């Protein structure tokens with residue numbers, strides 16, 4: 207058994223940007239850091255589901271080597287760097303790539319103010335898209351009586367896939383395709399949401415961190431000024447334990 211494996215099974219402490227963080231058996235760095243009220247930027251991780259390490263926003267340096275904080279297990283004595291100019295600049299670039307790859311036109315998006323992608327872009331000081339926009343023309347699935355799926359806003363975080371499999375036990379979603387053609391798939395004979403088992407109260411229908419899966423007949427219901435990220439940045443909400 208390697209020492210890393212032993213550490214993964216025992217509690218201990220590591221340092222995150224020179225602050226000591228306690229971890230429990232089996233914790234990843236991101237799990238332990240978030241529980242202790244330290245913000246490490248992330249999009250595809252959610253505490254209720256297994257990590258999948260796809261967005262790379264949580265990339266940190268562990269003893270000088272890059273790794274995704276959501277998948278690297280915490281171990282005693284690790285020196286983890288996260289809030290550095292170099293890592294935050296990389297995060298801003300990743301966010302800019304996500305914005306240009308889809309159609310993220312926040313002023314006309316119902317999720318604006320409640321969107322983790324937008325809030326993280328504010329957090330990282332992203333002031334422009336920097337890269338040339340792709341302007342994709344992916345299908346919008348409005349077939350479901352209660353839910354809407356806009357693949358032009360999907361960041362392929364896989365949270366709906368995991369929520370449907372791990373909590374709803376329905377496997378409504380999957381991610382398929384390759385490279386720039388990678389996309390979210392709906393598991394039904396027609397490929398349409400209306401023919402899937404997705405119900406409006408399913409966890410998978412309510413987990414999307416962006417505006418890709420939205421309820422129908424509820425638009426712009428929360429006044430500006432009261433939306434989730436209007437007053438407190440995402441970092442502060444996590445530091446206060448109210449993400």
Ligand code: SF4
Pocket residue numbers: 359360361362363364365366367390413414415416418419
């Ligand atoms: S629809 Fe939403 S939750 Fe599902 S993969 Fe896309 S961004 Fe993630």
Ligand code: FES
Pocket residue numbers: 247248249250251258259260261262263264265274275276277
């Ligand atoms: S949160 Fe770790 S890779 Fe997305």
